[in-house]
Amino acid sequence: MEARSCPRCNGRMETGFIVDEGDYSAKRVARWYAGPPEESMWTGLKTWGRRFVEVQTFRCERCALLESYAPEK
Numbered sequence: 001m002e003a004r005s006c007p008r009c010n011g012r013m014e015t016g017f018i019v020d021e022g023d024y025s026a027k028r029v030a031r032w033y034a035g036p037p038e039e040s041m042w043t044g045l046k047t048w049g050r051r052f053v054e055v056q057t058f059r060c061e062r063c064a065l066l067e068s069y070a071p072e073k
């Protein structure tokens with residue numbers, strides 16, 4: 001992955017990811033889903049059948065800004 005610089009202070013951006021931590025489910029990288037969120041009585045939010053991509057998040061080592069990208073694989 002290429003090095004990025006911060007759009008705010010031009011500091012170095014460190015590569016990382018945000019983890020989705022459900023109450024009882026396995027940890028996984030947070031995902032971006034297409035469309036507006038819909039509540040579900042059973043799962044919190046409805047995600048079944050929705051298009052998604054995993055989110056990459058960069059963090060600035062100087063000012064702590066987070067910048068996220070969701071590239072198609």
Ligand SMILES: [Zn+2]
Nearest residue numbers: 006009060063
């Ligand atoms: Zn910065």
